[in-house]
Amino acid sequence: MAETSVLSGKRILLVIAGGIAAYKSLELIRRLKERGVRVRAVLTRAGTQFVTPLSVQALTEDTVYQDLWSLTDESEMGHIQLSRDADLLVVAPATANLLARMAAGMADDLAATVLLATDKPVLVAPAMNVRMWEHPATRDNLALLEKRGVRRVGPNKGEMACGEYGFGRMAEPMEIVQAIAAHFEELDAPRPLAGKRALVTSGPTVEPIDPVRYIANRSSGKQGHAIAEALRRLGADVTLVTGPTRLPDPAGCTVRPIETAREMLAACESALPADIAVCAAAVADWRVAGESDRKLKKDGGGPPSLTLAENPDILATLSQPGPRRPALVVGFAAETGNVVDYATAKRIRKGCDWIVANDVSPGTTTFGGADNTVHLIRADGAEDWPTMGKDAVAARLAEAIARHFNPPSTPALQETIP
Known part of the structure; x- marks a missing residue:
């Protein structure tokens, strides 16, 4: 596969937030590992409602980081080092809540703190209800994040777990893999229109x-x-x-x-x-x-x-x-x-x-x-x-x-x- 060579040896910090799409993150980890990527994961408290730390740990073959106040985690790898010891941070799923906290610069849990403290590029895969996605607050938050350089893949359009239909479905794992590969390919590609x-x-x-x-x-x-x-x-x-x-x-x-x-x-x-x-x-x-x-009426x-x-x-x-x-x-x-x-x-x-x-x-x-x-x-x-x-x-x-x-x-x- 074309993306395998560009991804081999790369280090990804995957932030898994609390949404039904979190189950796709397990498949994402597996696909990245197949391509030689080292994956570490941060799992939010809400994320544990959808996937277990044990399943994430089994797939990453590494510690799953959850608690900002964990003395063990801080002694093994502090949140500052965790935020910077990766080539790319990927947030999948990126919920409306986490996007809002990222835009506001909050550091109220490990995921938000890592994202605020990093000096590495960030890619988000939004996942939320269509009304939440279309809300002006979400659009403004995302526009601000993209202005700061945060990249995005998705969301896709389709039926949602809540029964509604529209944009808000998280991109499929292979779409996210391709977006990650494209990021690294662009780092090496010429940028002849830079500054234009x-x-x-x-x-x-x-x-x-x-x-x-x-x-x-x-x-x-x-x-x-x-x-x-x-x-x-x-x-x-x-x-x-x-x-x-x-x-x-x-x-x-x-x-x-x-x-x-x-x-x-x-x-x-x-x-x-x-x-x-x-x-x-x-x-x-x-x-x-x-x-x-007013609506024009047929009047004969x-x-x-x-x-x-x-x-x-x-x-x-x-x-x-x-x-x-x-x-x-x-x-x-x-x-x-x-x-x-x-x-x-x-x-x-x-x-x-x-x-x-x-x-x-x-x-x-x-x-x-x-x-x-x-x-x-x-x-x-x-x-x-x-x-x-x-x-x-x-x-x-x-x-x-x-x-x-x-x-x-x-x-x-x-x-x-x-």
Whole structure:
């Protein structure tokens, strides 16, 4: 397995908090041990309600640390040393309670103290009820932690032990293993966009007709979210402005959720200045000029007459010359025919530097699908890319952006002596 070599010999301190997902942590330990990882565990008091210290100890083959005030544990390995004697701290499951205590800088038990005292990177795998996950307090806590450099994997969407459905399920053990491996791979990988600020838009916009109905489109946000993640991997400080999607927020990015095109424009302008802007969102061209504050009723007189107004042009606005214009502005063109010709004209009309053109004709499954076929259009011509997964498209685009800011050096011309 690719991740085995990068993980072999690594030291992980696993913090197991109190949630039903704690049972997955036992599988996580086993998978990490298979790859040559040394795992130590901190088990919270609430965590012992779901897994036993003995089971954790049997799998880690090491002491399970539980009590901040244990003289034995402190004499064998104090909490300061425990917090720093690892290459990475992983919190799985990371409950809403523990995330809140981490954000507040509390040190009221061993787990919180270790996380506060560490000078090593931290990866969290959130797990909680969907309402807790969506609560503004949790979102604010997580945003603060990510701003401080804490990384995240998940949560996933699905049915929960409480019977509700939505985001909040802890990532599966192998997903966490892959996230851990990706962390160590990135440590050795070049970061050509370090120090650059990137703005990415993603998803659809939703334009209300009344409190129930709206105008939208089929964009899933998969491509925009993948681009945000790819730019972050290359070292950029990424702000993602996204319309409603069913996707988890990309780890390490500042995420600003919006609904309407006007909200997206305001969020983009507030994210400036930026070095890079990638407008991958499918912004609705029109909105209802006078949306109703009450649900429109069928009254037998036929359908209501809707007057449409044009939405702001976000790509053109960001492309306008001026001191706040990003150095590189990349737009997207979703076309159903004459893709390259229409996109080339759009690049000139909007004033952006590059256009990524894709075919969204019926049958292409571009909207909502996993693959994309794109053409990168610049002032010097069009570059046709083969069909590939949206993650691969994002990685290739991010690499092209990195080369734009870090062009290969040209060897100095040597004088020819006759």
